[in-house]
Amino acid sequence: MTVTSTREYKEVVVTHLSNGTPLSLPIHTIHGVKEGPVLGISALVHGDEIIGAEIVRRVYNRLDEKELSGVVKLLPVSNPLAFESMTRNTPLDMNNLNRVFPGDKNGWVTDQIANAMVENFLDHIDVYIDLHAGGATPVVDYVYIQNDEELSRAFNFPILYRPANPYEGTTATYTTEKGIPSITVEVGGGPNYDKDIERGVEGIFNVMRKLKMIPGEVAPPPEQKVMTxxxxxxxxxxxxxxxxxxxxxxxxxxxxxxxxxxxxxxxxxxxxxxxxxxxxxxxxxxxxxxxxxxxxxxxxxxxxxxxxxxxxx
Missing domain, CATH: 2.40.50.100 (RNA polymerase II/Efflux pump adaptor protein, barrel-sandwich hybrid domain)
Structure with a gap:
């Protein structure tokens, strides 16, 4: 069945801050012209990992929905409070958003953010990519193997990591438990080089080609090593x-x-x-x-x- 391609934007209000300002999550939805999977891409779960937001922006600008099969959902700023303070953790309660999923709508503000992200984003996707970085100073480069090794390899980074004891309470913990193929990417940080931004963009598009969401040949991976x-x-x-x-x-x-x-x-x-x-x-x-x-x-x-x-x- 053919559908009409569209782009939508909405802000999901999580709560209100003490000064009356709404705390909201920005979600872009791009509908393709053909049926296909729903791919969710998130960034800035940690507020000092700003490279992810730029990767998401470039994907949004370059993606042609007239060639898209399926739907792409983009959440470029997952923790607005941590982003504002350029801190890894949420400044109001100093909790780490990527350790509290699925969250709690009656909990700390970080738990409320996690709960809103689950109900309005993670529960509505078929495949998941979560973008992380080294933070404000360090630079990092690897891709986690979560529950779909082929998709993780298709990101085409030379180093992958198969952890013996994955962190609990992450976005990917939640999605893997739901059987959603998930990729956690660690790229850039520190000076946030343009080459690392572009590698993130191309990795996403190569995964989309692997999923047959966009046309084109899947680029073969480089020599890859899996760290244990x-x-x-x-x-x-x-x-x-x-x-x-x-x-x-x-x-x-x-x-x-x-x-x-x-x-x-x-x-x-x-x-x-x-x-x-x-x-x-x-x-x-x-x-x-x-x-x-x-x-x-x-x-x-x-x-x-x-x-x-x-x-x-």
Whole structure:
């Protein structure tokens, strides 16, 4: 059956802030000319991961609904409060939106946002892509394997991650439990390079070609490695961090337990901490590639163990 292509926009009011301003979720819906799956794409679940909003905007501008089979739903700003403050967590209650799904309409404001996202977005899609990033300082690059490995591979990133113990309470936790094929993408952050934005856009379009939502040949994946062991390193000491590698190291291999960064006391100049790579062969997945202030417990580095990685079949 052929339908008329349309674009719709609505704002779902979650609640009202103390100053009377409505807190709402912006949802774009693009209807194609033919029947097909409903693809949902969300960004800014974490408010400091702004690259996702630009990826979504470029997809919206470039998508031709006259060639679209199915429906695309876009939620570019999933946590408006965290986005406004450029923080990972919601500033009013300091909760992490991506740990509270499916949420609670009678709970904290973060729980209310999650509940509204479930009822107005996640419950109305057939396939799901959630865009994340390294945040305001680190840069990251990998795709989670959730419940559809072929779709995760079709994003065409060289590094994938099959976690032994996935986080609970994420958007993808909710969608995978409902049997919705789900992809969680970690791309960019820090300087938010244009090349990373474009890789995110092309990854989405390649997944859509895989789903036969848009015409064209599916681009074959590059050589891919699946990590089963990733070490997340958080600095124990705050101070001035001087990295040993810049952002170009993301995706490269560091041999041996080399120094990743040194942290100094800015007052006394004392060296407080030396951070080293944890494995003999380390794939750099997330890094702080610039001289910067660091607080104890910040996201620092993520290194994959190449010796336990799965190679292309």
């Amino acid at each position: 062991e990733i070490a997340g390193i958080r600095p124990k000491e705050g101070g001035i961090m001087v990295p040993a590698f810049d952002f170009s190291s993301v995706g490269t291999v560091i041999e041996g337990k080399q120094v990743l960064a040194r942290t100094y006391n800015p007052r006394t100049f004392e060296e407080l901490e030396v951070i080293r790579a944890p494995f003999e062969r380390n794939v750099v997945i997330l890094t702080r590639g610039l001289f910067n202030k660091v607080s104890p417990g910040d996201y620092g580095f993520m290194l994959g163990n190449l010796d336990t990685a799965e190679e292309n079949e």
